[in-house]
Amino acid sequence: MAIPVGTYGAAFGAASIAAGFSVLQTCLLSLLLFSGASQFAVVGVIGSGGSAMSAIATGSLLGFRNGLYGLKMAPLLRLKGFKRVIGAQLTIDESTGVAISQEGRGDDAARYGFWATGIGVYFFWNLFTLLGALGAGAIGDPAAWGLDAVVPAAFLGLLWPRxxxxxxxxxxxxxxxxxxxxxxxxxxxxxxxxxxxxxxxxxxxxxx
Amino acid sequence: MSQIWIATLISSLICFLLKYLGYRIPESLLNRPAIQRINSLIPIALLSSLVAVQALTIKQQVVIDHRLVGLLVAAIALSFKANFPIMMLLAAASSALVYNL
Incomplete structure (x- = not known):
């Protein structure tokens, strides 16, 4: 799981820099927003000349599904207080998917799947966002390296299995x-x- | 504050609140079949339009250029069940090749 997440995170970091975001803004998106499709949408809309409002609306519409994942995860995880904040932040496609796939092996296995996947993806996603952002800052014209094709390809990769x-x-x-x-x-x-x-x-x- | 800062911070806040609300609201509120169906379809519509806009437009014009080659290569790679890193690498390489020709 780490290698695809890493590649995808690096691609996000690079695409975000190419769209005009700073390294700090790029890393904040991965730390605070932490949902691949929404993050790509925010930088994609801004990069193609859209307003902040359009970027926020597109990112939020794509983030809506995480709320429904939370609805599904709440009775399994039964979190309170600060742990609920952390659990909510880690509620994404991957962690929810693994938790659901482990449900047949009992609640403990499902809970373990959720936390292990969520924490692992969070770590690698943020690490490689930073590396991708720094790497993109070091190269000149993004198109010469195919970076402008990486963003639509990333969206296509998310769309395909659906x-x-x-x-x-x-x-x-x-x-x-x-x-x-x-x-x-x-x-x-x-x-x-x-x-x-x-x-x-x-x-x-x-x-x- | 610049547009980029606004987009970064507000979309982060909203996306976190959406996640958090999932843990706070009663399940019955959103557990209707139509909501579930629409929820699974919205990412499809948005992702597909993002593919099209990111690959085929510049500013407010539809443009066919090297990016389309990268996208087609990505589609072929996906149809052969290539994994994510390989697909992205092939898309970038083919697009860059055409761009630099």
């Missing part, structure tokens, strides 16, 4: 087309936020 059936594939293609259609007409960042409405339409119309 495309499990025709409905999700159609939604993905519609969202990409809608965003590209809107780009010339509305301020940067808005085309991305607008596609969340597509998800609401797709999600509420299903009858199962």
């Amino acid at each position: 495309l499990t059936d025709n409905k999700t594939r159609i939604l993905a293609i519609s969202a990409a087309l809608l965003a590209l259609l809107l780009v010339p007409f509305v301020p940067a960042g808005i085309p991305i936020i607008a596609t969340a409405l597509l998800a609401v339409v797709f999600g509420s119309r299903e009858k199962k």
